[in-house]
Amino acid sequence: MFAMPTDKPINKPAYWLILSQNKLVRLENQSTFILARHSELEFVSQYLNNAVRVGQYQQTDCYMLDMEQQAPDHSNAELIGLRDALMSENDDAFNIIARAWQVAVFLRTHRYCGQCGSQMQRVDRELATHCHRCQHRCYPRISPCIIVAIKKQQQILLARGRHHKQGMYSTLAGFVESGESLEQAVHREVMEEVGIKIKNLRYFDSQPWPFPHSLMMGFLAEHDSGEINVDGEEILEADWYAADSLPVTPPEFSIAGRLIKAALRK
Numbered sequence: 001m002f003a004m005p006t007d008k009p010i011n012k013p014a015y016w017l018i019l020s021q022n023k024l025v026r027l028e029n030q031s032t033f034i035l036a037r038h039s040e041l042e043f044v045s046q047y048l049n050n051a052v053r054v055g056q057y058q059q060t061d062c063y064m065l066d067m068e069q070q071a072p073d074h075s076n077a078e079l080i081g082l083r084d085a086l087m088s089e090n091d092d093a094f095n096i097i098a099r100a101w102q103v104a105v106f107l108r109t110h111r112y113c114g115q116c117g118s119q120m121q122r123v124d125r126e127l128a129t130h131c132h133r134c135q136h137r138c139y140p141r142i143s144p145c146i147i148v149a150i151k152k153q154q155q156i157l158l159a160r161g162r163h164h165k166q167g168m169y170s171t172l173a174g175f176v177e178s179g180e181s182l183e184q185a186v187h188r189e190v191m192e193e194v195g196i197k198i199k200n201l202r203y204f205d206s207q208p209w210p211f212p213h214s215l216m217m218g219f220l221a222e223h224d225s226g227e228i229n230v231d232g233e234e235i236l237e238a239d240w241y242a243a244d245s246l247p248v249t250p251p252e253f254s255i256a257g258r259l260i261k262a263a264l265r266k
C-alpha cells in the first residue's frame with residue numbers, strides 16, 4: 001500500500017509503540033513502550049513495512065507500528081486505551097505517544113487523495129503522502145485549540161462542558177477558526193461560552209492532545225467585565241471557584257490541570 005519507508009528499522013533493540021484497532025498493545029512485564037528487536041516481534045512481522053520512526057525514547061529509537069484492525073496474536077498482549085497509556089507513562093513519554101498516535105491516524109486517513117480520489121503513496125523524505133496523479137501532497141493534520149484559565153481575585157472560572165465526564169469541571173477551550181489569531185480565538189470563545197470579557201491575556205504553555213490531532217495552547221487571563229452567562233450548548237454550567245472549594249478537575253498530566261494549578265498559585 002505505502003512505499004517502503006526509508007526509516008525501516010534495523011534489527012537492533014528499539015522501542016515499539018504498536019497500535020491495534022483504536023488501542024495500544026501492551027505486553028506482559030513491559031510498558032506501552034515495548035523494548036525489542038523487530039525479529040523478536042513475530043506477531044507484527046507482516047506489518048513491519050508500516051513502521052515509522054517517531055523519535056527517540058530514553059536515547060533509543062522509537063517506532064510506531066500500526067496493525068490497523070488486526071488484533072495481536074500473542075498470548076501476553078493486552079490492548080489499552082490511548083488516555084490510559086498517556087496517564088500511566090512518565091512526562092517524557094507523553095509527546096512521543098501522542099506523536100505515534102497522530103502519525104497512525106494520519107496514515108489511516110490519507111490512503112486516497114482528497115482532490116482526485118487516486119491512491120496516495122507515502123513520501124520517503126518526509127512524513128507526508130503524495131498523489132502522483134494530481135501532485136496533491138498531505139501532511140499530518142494539526143488542529144490548534146486554545147485553552148484558558150480565567151481568574152477573578154482569588155477565584156478561577158471552571159465550567160462543566162457537554163462533553164465532560166460526569167461531575168468534571170475544567171477551563172474553557174475551543175478550536176481556532178480559519179483566519180483567526182490565537183488571542184482572538186481566546187476572546188471569542190470566552191465571550192461565546194460564558195459571556196464575559198477578559199483582560200491581561202498571557203501565554204502559558206502548549207501540549208499536543210492526540211484526540212485526535214489537537215495542539216492545545218494554554219493562556220492565563222483575568223476577568224474584565226460581565227456576569228457569567230453560559231451558552232447552554234457547549235457549556236452547561238460555570239462558576240467562580242476558590243482553591244479550597246474546587247470541584248473535580250482534570251489531572252495534572254493534562255494542560256488543563258496544570259493551568260488550574262498555575263492560576264490558583266498566584
Ligand SMILES: [Zn+2]
Nearest residue numbers: 113116131134
Ligand atoms: Zn490526486
